[in-house]
Structures are given as structure tokens and as C-alpha cells.
Amino acid sequence: MKNETSIPARYLPFGDSALLVEFGNTIDPETNQKVISLDRMIQKTKIEGVEELVPTYRSLLIRYNPLKTDYETLVSHVKTLENTLKKAKLKTESRNIVIPVVYGGEYGPDLEYVAERHGLTREKVVELHSERQYRVYMIGFVAGFPYLGEVTDEISTPRLETPRLRVPAGSVGIAEKQTGVYPCEAPGGWRIIGKTPLKLFNPSWQPPTLLKPGDAVRFKPISETEFKVLVGGQ
Amino acid sequence: MKVFQVLKPGFFTTVQDLGRFDYLRYGIPICGAMDSFSFIVANLLVGNHSNDAGLEMTLIGPELQALSEAQIAITGGTISPRINERDVPMWQTLSIQEDDVLSFGKMESGCRAYLSVRGGVNTPLVLGSRSTYVRGGFGGIDGRQVKSGDVVEGFGASPLMTEYVMPGEFVPQFMRNVKVRVILGPQADMFTEMGMETFLSSAYKVTLEADRMGYRLDGPEIEHKTRADIVSDALFPGSVQVPKNGKPIVIMRDAQTTGGYAKIAVVITADVSVLGQARPNDIVEFVKVTMHQAQEKLFEYRKLLESLERILAKE
Numbered sequence: 085m086k087n088e089t090s091i092p093a094r095y096l097p098f099g100d101s102a103l104l105v106e107f108g109n110t111i112d113p114e115t116n117q118k119v120i121s122l123d124r125m126i127q128k129t130k131i132e133g134v135e136e137l138v139p140t141y142r143s144l145l146i147r148y149n150p151l152k153t154d155y156e157t158l159v160s161h162v163k164t165l166e167n168t169l170k171k172a173k174l175k176t177e178s179r180n181i182v183i184p185v186v187y188g189g190e191y192g193p194d195l196e197y198v199a200e201r202h203g204l205t206r207e208k209v210v211e212l213h214s215e216r217q218y219r220v221y222m223i224g225f226v227a228g229f230p231y232l233g234e235v236t237d238e239i240s241t242p243r244l245e246t247p248r249l250r251v252p253a254g255s256v257g258i259a260e261k262q263t264g265v266y267p268c269e270a271p272g273g274w275r276i277i278g279k280t281p282l283k284l285f286n287p288s289w290q291p292p293t294l295l296k297p298g299d300a301v302r303f304k305p306i307s308e309t310e311f312k313v314l315v316g317g318q
Numbered sequence: 319m320k321v322f323q324v325l326k327p328g329f330f331t332t333v334q335d336l337g338r339f340d341y342l343r344y345g346i347p348i349c350g351a352m353d354s355f356s357f358i359v360a361n362l363l364v365g366n367h368s369n370d371a372g373l374e375m376t377l378i379g380p381e382l383q384a385l386s387e388a389q390i391a392i393t394g395g396t397i398s399p400r401i402n403e404r405d406v407p408m409w410q411t412l413s414i415q416e417d418d419v420l421s422f423g424k425m426e427s428g429c430r431a432y433l434s435v436r437g438g439v440n441t442p443l444v445l446g447s448r449s450t451y452v453r454g455g456f457g458g459i460d461g462r463q464v465k466s467g468d469v470v471e472g473f474g475a476s477p478l479m480t481e482y483v484m485p486g487e488f489v490p491q492f493m494r495n496v497k498v499r500v501i502l503g504p505q506a507d508m509f510t511e512m513g514m515e516t517f518l519s520s521a522y523k524v525t526l527e528a529d530r531m532g533y534r535l536d537g538p539e540i541e542h543k544t545r546a547d548i549v550s551d552a553l554f555p556g557s558v559q560v561p562k563n564g565k566p567i568v569i570m571r572d573a574q575t576t577g578g579y580a581k582i583a584v585v586i587t588a589d590v591s592v593l594g595q596a597r598p599n600d601i602v603e604f605v606k607v608t609m610h611q612a613q614e615k616l617f618e619y620r621k622l623l624e625s626l627e628r629i630l631a632k633e
Contacts, residue, residue, distance in 0.1 A: 096503050096504035096505075097501055097503050097504065097584075097609055098503065098504050098552075098554065098557075098581075098584055099501055099554065099556055099557075099584030099585065099586065099587070099612075100501060100584075100586045100587055100609060100612035100613055100615075100616055101587055101616075102554060102584075104504045104551070104552070106504070106551075109548070109549055110549065111549055135339065135340075136339060136340050136342060136343070137343060138342045138343050138552040138575070139343060140549075140550060140551040140552050140576055141549045141550060141551065142549050142551070143551045143552070145342075145551070145552035145554070147342075147554070150613050150616055151616075151617075151620065154613070155609050222550075222576065223343065223344055223345045224345050224550065224552075224574065224575050224576030225345060225574045225575065225576055226345055226453055226454065226574060227344065227345045227346045227451075227453075227454040228344060228345050229345050231550070231576075267345075268453070268454060268455060270453060285344075285345075287444045287445055287454070287456045288444075291344060292341065292344050292346070292445060293344045293345070
């Protein structure tokens with residue numbers, strides 16, 4: 085495992101106005117931390133021509149204005165930053181966020197399936213899902229959708245073969261070892277095990293999402309009554 | 319200021335500007351006009367800024383009643399506009415009087431047409447843009463396509479003293495057969511040599527699953543070396559994903575912001591608009607260009623826009 089850190093980042097062209105910096109091809113906190121650190125460093129440095137940064141599991145997309153810079157110039161700037169990053173061992177602050185969830189029933193129509201598939205009781209699935217702390221690896225798919233990882237193998241479950249056309253806002257799902265929350269209604273194939281009354285996205289917030297990459301998330305089981313109170317309280 | 323009352327909404331009509339930037343990292347797509355060139359020209363013809371909001375109309379245009387006197391322009395796919403049953407030209411400034419009815423015929427070429435209004439359409443600015451993001455339910459008119467009974471508001475502006483016409487040689491022709499230029503990568507190394515050859519030498523047909531989110535294409539299967547899946551990373555309009563079935567999907571403006579299929583190439587900026595005018599059953603061919611060639615094209619495209627800005631309304 086040690087030598088994985090020595091895999092050099094790959095610099096790849098992404099059309100005529102973006103650069104992709106890829107740190108390996110795995111989902112793990114170390115790789116993701118490199119992405120987040122480079123993201124923050126570029127934000128601080130303000131490189132000429134850089135317009136937008138999109139951090140994901142293991143890569144950073146850098147969108148630039150080709151009228152202000154060019155691919156080669158940008159690559160050399162970013163490489164310099166990446167090198168200082170390697171030496172600096174940048175630690176970035178992360179926040180702890182608790183997401184209340186009512187599990188099962190109409191709120192989590194796939195809880196039963198996940199339990200059955202793994203020969204567990206529903207209660208055990210809830211316990212396993214809510215006892216861990218998850219890392220927000222990235223926000224993607226639809227507005228404010230957090231990709232969280234990783235659930236234990238004991239409840240890791242593949243996606244539905246045929247995705248649902250509508251998954252309600254607030255639904256908490258599992259896809260293989262990932263878990264996530266649908267911030268708005270969307271089509272989707274994740275196994276839905278519960279629902280949160282918490283709002284994860286609001287276009288009038290700045291920034292518009294509750295979570296950001298690098299944050300630590302825990303799910304807290306709540307009752308249907310608590311759920312209704314919390315929904316009413318918003 | 320009330321500009322139009324929607325009598326019929328058309329097939330899919332939305333408020334758009336040039337898009338919502340800086341929010342991809344929050345999972346919010348760029349949105350904005352699918353054919354930004356035609357969109358910008360529509361604005362220039364009524365003396366607006368390039369980014370002022372207008373209506374994007376898809377295949378079947380709406381029927382709109384003017385609620386006030388206004389100057390408008392219609393560009394993009396050929397859609398035979400009429401004011402009170404009288405044919406009016408596209409690609410030039412038009413005047414419309416209160417109570418006039420603006421309607422459209424069948425779209426004969428292209429897939430999307432644009433309607434600009436002097437002063438721009440006025441909807442709330444959401445995260446820096448007025449573009450409609452239907453899946454997120456925000457932007458434009460209540461985050462949805464327009465429907466009968468909607469009132470389209472405008473900012474209003476003093477009328478232009480001159481009417482403008484787009485010079486004929488600059489009016490784009492929308493073909494049923496388009497060549498789009500691409501830069502290979504970022505995951506081109508996940509495809510076999512034969513797969514790459516297939517991608518660059520085949521004609522792909524636009525399927526019925528082609529909308530503002532993306533274009534699924536049908537044609538010869540592109541061969542991967544071993545697998546089609548990657549650890550999900552960022553998508554951007556023009557990205558060409560190839561899932562396991564070997565059929566390319568071109569990501570467009572309302573697409574999800576991340577995806578887990580290998581991207582064989584990315585369409586150059588200047589050609590994303592061209593693709594935005596393709597409709598089901600059209601043929602798409604991909605042509606490889608270098609980064610340098612793509613930038614030349616982008617400079618040419620910017621120069622063209624700049625010269626149009628000089629020729630067209632500047633008031």
C-alpha cells in the first residue's frame with residue numbers, strides 16, 4: 085500500500101478548454117485528499133485563465149479560458165503547485181455533519197431487500213449503516229448529491245437493474261460500497277433504505293449545498309414522528 | 319414589463335441564457351442555450367448583451383401573444399415564424415405590436431430556435447444565471463418548460479432606431495449530416511486501436527434519446543481494451559462517453575455533472591453548438607483535431623462573433 089502514494093499524477097487534455105489532473109484510479113481517502121488539497125491550493129493561488137474547478141473522487145477538472153492561457157502553460161503552473169503540495173502534506177479542515185434518517189417502510193423501500201440479501205435483520209442493516217463515519221468524496225450527478233463512502237461489505241448492495249424513474253428528494257441510498265442522499269427528486273438506481281428531512285441543497289444558499297468534499301458525515305436513525313416534526317419545522 | 323402571454327407552449331420551450339458557470343462542483347450543470355451561436359446572434363439583432371435571457375424553442379414552436387410593443391428576433395433552426403398569420407423572416411430585427419400573435423411553422427432544419435426580446439427576458443437570477451434547469455427545478459419560469467397561460471416578463475429597453483439583418487453568408491446551414499471535431503481523451507487509452515478507428519471512421523445516428531442532457535448515438539460498437547467503467551469523474555458539455563455497449567453518448571448542457579463511463583474524446587467548443595442543432599436520425603461523424611487546431615477554431619469563432627457585434631446592433 086505504501087508505494088501507491090508514489091504514482092505520479094496524470095495530466096490529460098479534456099477538450100479545448102479544460103485540463104484533467106488524475107491521481108490514480110481508486111476510491112480511497114488519501115487519493116481524494118490530494119484532489120481536495122490541489123483544488124484548495126489552486127483556489128488560493130488564482131492562476132491566470134482558470135475559470136472553474138471540479139473535484140471528484142480521484143481527479144480534478146480545471147476549466148480554463150483558452151483566450152487567456154494555453155494547455156501547456158497551465159500544466160506547468162499546476163505541476164509546480166502539485167510539487168509543493170507533495171512536500172507540504174497539506175491538512176485541510178473537515179466538518180462533522182449529522183444527517184437524521186427514518187429507515188425502512190415507505191421511506192426506505194429497499195431496506196427489506198438489503199437485509200434479506202445479506203441475511204440480516206432490518207435493525208442490523210440500520211445499525212451497520214448508521215454506526216460509521218463517512219467521507220464526502222464528491223458532489224455530483226444532480227444538484228447537491230453527495231457521494232459518501234464507504235459502507236461495510238456486510239451491506240454493500242448493487243444498484244437496481246432497472247432504475248426508478250422518480251426517487252423522492254431526501255432518499256438515502258446504497259450503490260455497492262457507496263452511500264448517498266438524493267437532494268431533489270431524480271431518476272436513480274440506488275437501493276433506497278431511508279429518508280432524511282434535512283435539506284441538502286438550496287439554490288439561494290451560498291454555497292448552495294450543505295456538504296462539501298472532505299466533510300465527515302454520520303447518519304442518525306430517527307422515528308417517523310421525529311421525521312414529521314423535523315419536516316414541519318423547516 | 320409583460321412581454322408575452324403563452325397561448326400554446328410548443329414541444330419544449332425554456333428560458334435560457336449562456337449558462338450557469340462555477341457550480342459544476344456542487345452538482346449543478348451549466349444549462350444555457352444548446353446552440354449558443356444562434357442564441358448570441360438573436361440577442362445582437364435586438365441590441366442586447368450576448369448573455370441576456372431569451373426563449374429556446376425545440377422542434378415545435380410556441381404560440382405567443384404580445385402584451386406590449388416590442389422588438390424581437392428569431393434565429394436558429396428554420397421554423398417559419400408568423401406574426402398574425404403573416405410570414406416574417408428569421409435572422410433580423412422584427413417589431414411586434416400589442417395583441418399581435420407570434421406563431422411558428424414546422425421546424426424544417428435544425429432542432430432549436432431562439433427568440434430574443436429587446437432588453438432581455440426577465441426571470442429571477444438563480445446562481446448567476448436565468449437558464450432553466452428542469453431537473454433541479456430552478457431557473458427560468460419556476461424551473462420548468464413554459465406552459466399555456468404563462469406570462470413572459472421582459473426588462474424593456476428603449477427601442478432600437480435601426481433594424482438589423484444578419485448577413486446571409488453568416489447564417490448557419492443546419493445539415494442532417496454533421497461532422498464534429500473532437501480532441502481525443504481524457505480516457506482514450508481505455509480503447510483498442512480498432513475501437514478508436516471505429517469511432518473516427520463511422521457514421522453515428524442520433525437516437526430518440528437526444529435532449530438537453532445528452533445525445534445517445536447508434537452505430538458501430540467502439541471496442542474497449544478491458545472495461546468501460548471508470549471511477550466517476552467530471553463531465554462537461556461535449557464529453558463523449560462510451561458505456562459497455564460500445565455506443566457513444568455525447569453529454570450536453572443539462573447533463574449530470576459526473577459520470578462513470580470512459581470518455582473517448584471531447585467535442586471542441588465551437589462544434590458543441592453544431593451538435594445542439596442535431597435531431598433524432600441525423601448522422602454524426604467525429605473528426606480528430608489537435609489541441610492547436612481546436613484553439614485556432616475557437617479564435618476564429620470568437621473573431622466571427624466580434625465582427626458580428628460590430629455589424630449588428632450597438633445601441
